[in-house]
Amino acid sequence: MEQLIENKLIQADKTFSEWRKVPFEEKQKLIAKAAEILKNNSEKFGRIITAEMNKPISESTAEVEKCALMMNYYADAENILKPEKVESEFSYSEVHYVPKGVILGVMPWNFPFWQVLRFAVPAVLAGNTVVLKHASICFGSGNAIVEVLLEAGFPEGVFQNLEVGHKAVKEILEHDAVKGVSLTGSGKAGGEVASIAGLNIKKSLLELGGSDAFIIFDDADLDEAVKAGVKSRLQNCGQTCTAAKRFIIDEKIEDEFLPKFIEEYKTYEVGDPLNKETKLSGMARPDLADELEAQFNRALENGAEIIIPLERISEIEFKPGLIRVQEGNPILKEELFGPLGMVMIAKSDEEALQMANDIPFGLSNSVWTANKERQLFFIENLESGTVNINRMTSSDPRFPFGGSKASGYGTELSLLALKEFVTARTIVGN
Numbered sequence: 001m002e003q004l005i006e007n008k009l010i011q012a013d014k015t016f017s018e019w020r021k022v023p024f025e026e027k028q029k030l031i032a033k034a035a036e037i038l039k040n041n042s043e044k045f046g047r048i049i050t051a052e053m054n055k056p057i058s059e060s061t062a063e064v065e066k067c068a069l070m071m072n073y074y075a076d077a078e079n080i081l082k083p084e085k086v087e088s089e090f091s092y093s094e095v096h097y098v099p100k101g102v103i104l105g106v107m108p109w110n111f112p113f114w115q116v117l118r119f120a121v122p123a124v125l126a127g128n129t130v131v132l133k134h135a136s137i138c139f140g141s142g143n144a145i146v147e148v149l150l151e152a153g154f155p156e157g158v159f160q161n162l163e164v165g166h167k168a169v170k171e172i173l174e175h176d177a178v179k180g181v182s183l184t185g186s187g188k189a190g191g192e193v194a195s196i197a198g199l200n201i202k203k204s205l206l207e208l209g210g211s212d213a214f215i216i217f218d219d220a221d222l223d224e225a226v227k228a229g230v231k232s233r234l235q236n237c238g239q240t241c242t243a244a245k246r247f248i249i250d251e252k253i254e255d256e257f258l259p260k261f262i263e264e265y266k267t268y269e270v271g272d273p274l275n276k277e278t279k280l281s282g283m284a285r286p287d288l289a290d291e292l293e294a295q296f297n298r299a300l301e302n303g304a305e306i307i308i309p310l311e312r313i314s315e316i317e318f319k320p321g322l323i324r325v326q327e328g329n330p331i332l333k334e335e336l337f338g339p340l341g342m343v344m345i346a347k348s349d350e351e352a353l354q355m356a357n358d359i360p361f362g363l364s365n366s367v368w369t370a371n372k373e374r375q376l377f378f379i380e381n382l383e384s385g386t387v388n389i390n391r392m393t394s395s396d397p398r399f400p401f402g403g404s405k406a407s408g409y410g411t412e413l414s415l416l417a418l419k420e421f422v423t424a425r426t427i428v429g430n
Contacts, residue, residue: 001171008160012102012129013177015157020099020127024079027125034152035071038064038113045113045144050273052138053109053284054316055236058276067117070413073397074121080415081126081422094427099127100203101179103421104172106193108185109135109284110239116145118395119182119205120159122417128179130159133172137284139163170196180204180421184241186335187360187406205410205420207241208403209335210363212393213356214244215346215378218252220368220390222260230264232366232392234320237283238339241407242364242386242393245335246325246342248352254345258307262322265308268339270317282316283338289316292338299323299331299342310340332359349374357383362404364393 038045046060055063081097103123107115112134120130134142142161149159162172166189173181173196180203183193190206197204214232216225232244249257271278283289289312296310303326310321320339325331327344336342346352356365364386367378379387385403386393395401400414411417 001168001175002164005162005164005168005172006175008131008162009102009172009175009177011157012131012160015155016099016101016127016129019124019129019155019158022127024081024125027127028075028077030149030153031071031121031125032075034148034154035068035075037148037151038071039068042068045141045148047274048140048144049112052112052140054273054282056271056273056275056278056281058278059236063111063114067113070114070118070397071121074125077125077415077418080418083427088428090428091430092427096425096427097126097419097422098425100421100423101128102177103128103130104169104178104181105130105132106169106181106183106185106189107132107134107138109138110236110241112138112141113145115184115207116142118401118412119184120145122412123182123421124154124158126418126420126422128421129157131172131178132159132161133164133166133169134161136165169193173197173202174200178202182410182412182420183207190408203421205412206408207401207410207412208361208363208406208408209337210241210243210361210403210407211245211332211335211359212242212361212363212384213246213248213365213382214392215248215352215356215365215367215369216253216257217250217349217352217367217369217371217374219370219374220253221370222253222257224390225368226257226260226264228366228392229261230268233341234265234268234280234339237281238320238341239284239288239337241335242395244341244366244392246332246344246355246359248344248346248355250352251345251347258343262308265320265322265341268320270313270319280320280339282314283318284316286315288338289318292318292336292340295331295334295336296321296323296340299325299329302329302331304329304331304342307343327355327358335361349377353378353381357381360406363407364388364403366391366393 273281
C-alpha cells in the first residue's frame with residue numbers, strides 16, 4: 001500500500017477516537033454549515049460535476065442543492081442514537097449505539113456529489129469517519145467535498161478522499177483501520193466488494209443497479225405520466241440506477257399513450273451541457289456508450305422492435321432510442337445505463353405485475369393509476385425497495401432508500417441510515 005494512503009487510513013482511525021466523542025448536536029451544527037456552503041456555491045460545484053461527467057449544468061446544480069437539502073434534514077434530525085432504557089430487573093439495562101470506526105465509501109460517477117454525501121453524512125453523524133474511493137473521473141468532486149467539510153469546521157481526518165483506482169479497494173478494505181464499506185455501483189463490483197468484506201468480517205452496504213418498471217393504466221393521468229416517464233428515463237442521460245427503464249403499458253391505452261410518449265421523447269435533443277436550457281447531453285465515457293450500443297444491438301438480435309432508433313452521433317452522444325421488447329428477451333435481465341428505453345404491453349394487472357417482477361433487480365418501481373385497490377395490489381406485490389404511486393422515482397432524505405434482490409441491501413437516507421454503521425451494544429447487570 002502506498003504510504004500516502006496508509007497515512008490517511010491511520011489519520012482516519014486516530015480522528016475517529018476523538019470524533020466519536022463529539023456530541024450529536026455539535027456534529028449537526030457542522031453539517032448545517034456544510035449545507036450552507038454547498039447551497040451558496042451550487043453552480044460552482046455544479047460546474048465541477050459537469051466538467052467531469054457531462055451532466056447538463058441545470059441537473060448538476062440541482063444535484064448540489066439536493067445535497068444541501070439532505071444535509072439540513074440530518075442537521076435537524078432527532079438523535080435516535082441516544083442510549084435506550086430497557087425495562088428489566090437489572091439496574092443496568094440499556095442499549096447503546098456505538099460507531100464502528102473508519103468506513104470506506106466506494107462511489108460512482110453518475111451522481112458524484114449526491115451518492116457520496118448520501119452515504120457519508122449519516123455515517124459521520126453517527127460518529128464514524130469516512131475514506132472515499134471515488135470513480136476515477138470524479139477525483140475533483142471528491143476533493144471539492146473534502147474542502148467543503150473542512151471549511152465548515154470538520155476536523156481533518158473525518159472525511160478524506162483517496163485518489164486510487166479500483167484495484168486498491170481490496171487492500172484498503174482489508175486494512176485493520178477500516179471497519180465497513182458502502183458501495184454504490186454495478187452488481188459485479190458489489191459482489192466483489194461484499195466478498196472481501198465478508199471474508200474479513202466487516203459490514204457492507206450495497207446500492208446496486210436497477211431496471212425499474214414504469215407501469216401505466218387506463219385510469220391514470222396520461223399527460224402527467226408521459227412527462228414524468230420521459231424525464232425519468234432520460235435525465236442524467238439515462239445514467240441513473242432508479243431511472244424508469246421498462247415502460248409497461250396497459251393494452252387499453254397503447255394507441256393513446258404511446259404516440260404522446262414518443263412525441264415527448266423526441267423533444268430531448270443533445271445540447272451543450274453548460275447551457276442551462278439543455279435537458280440532454282453526452283454520456284460520461286466512450287466505453288459506456290459502446291456498451292449501450294452493444295446492448296441495443298443484442299436486444300434487436302433477440303427480437304426487439306425499434307420504435308425510435310438509438311442513433312449515435314458522437315463518441316459519447318446519442319439521439320435517445322426506444323424499443324418494444326417481448327418477455328424472454330435477454331436484455332430484460334440487464335441494466336440499460338443510457339438513453340434507451342423499453343416498452344412492453346400488458347393485458348391485465350396480473351401480467352403487468354409479472355412483467356415488473358420477472359427480472360433480477362428490485363430497486364424502485366412506479367405505478368400510475370387512480371384506482372385505490374389497484375394501487376394496494378401493486379404496493380403489496382411489487383418486489384422492490386420503493387414503490388411510487390403516480391410519481392416518478394426519486395430519492396428523498398426523509399424516506400429509506402435501498403433495494404431488494406440483485407439491487408443490493410442496506411438502507412441509505414432517513415433516520416434508519418444512522419444505524420447502518422453502528423453496533424447495538426447491550427449494557428446489562430447490577
